[in-house]
Amino acid sequence: MAKTATAPKQKTKKQLVMKSIIVILLIILVAAGVGVYALFTSSAHAAKGKSPFAGMFAKAPEQDKLFPLSTFTIELADQSYASISMNIGYTGSADAELKNNTSIIRDKIISEVMKLQQADFTAKNLDSTKTRIIKAIKPLVKSGSINHIYMDNLAVQQ
Numbered sequence: 001m002a003k004t005a006t007a008p009k010q011k012t013k014k015q016l017v018m019k020s021i022i023v024i025l026l027i028i029l030v031a032a033g034v035g036v037y038a039l040f041t042s043s044a045h046a047a048k049g050k051s052p053f054a055g056m057f058a059k060a061p062e063q064d065k066l067f068p069l070s071t072f073t074i075e076l077a078d079q080s081y082a083s084i085s086m087n088i089g090y091t092g093s094a095d096a097e098l099k100n101n102t103s104i105i106r107d108k109i110i111s112e113v114m115k116l117q118q119a120d121f122t123a124k125n126l127d128s129t130k131t132r133i134i135k136a137i138k139p140l141v142k143s144g145s146i147n148h149i150y151m152d153n154l155a156v157q158q
């Protein structure tokens with residue numbers, strides 16, 4: 001009978017130890033959650049306008065602003081025609097420069113596209129065509145950077 005009396009005491013001790021471990025783990029989890037919450041909502045970081053994790057990640061590139069150009073219809077070098085509407089993707093403060101130089105920009109684009117052929121507007125070659133256009137108009141913008149050409153509409157026919 002002595003054996004049966006100590007067995008329940010050992011079970012209750014094991015249960016008490018397990019309950020204690022669970023309670024301690026819950027307290028640690030709650031404390032960690034409160035710490036993370038405090039870190040994200042810290043008034044010191046909020047006053048600076050910065051995230052507490054700002055230095056941990058690479059800065060995202062600046063979003064392109066778009067400058068739309070009206071549709072071009074151009075005869076290509078192989079006597080086919082291209083109808084193109086595009087936007088210039090730029091960063092910086094080039095708004096006024098692009099507006100003031102729209103005619104010159106269009107002229108540079110037309111001159112560059114007239115040298116191309118129908119094959120230069122295939123999916124395979126379109127990126128190199130865009131790069132040529134960017135190189136042609138990039139020197140016209142001093143207060144920003146032209147990064148992309150976005151084609152809204154492109155039709156090429158013989």
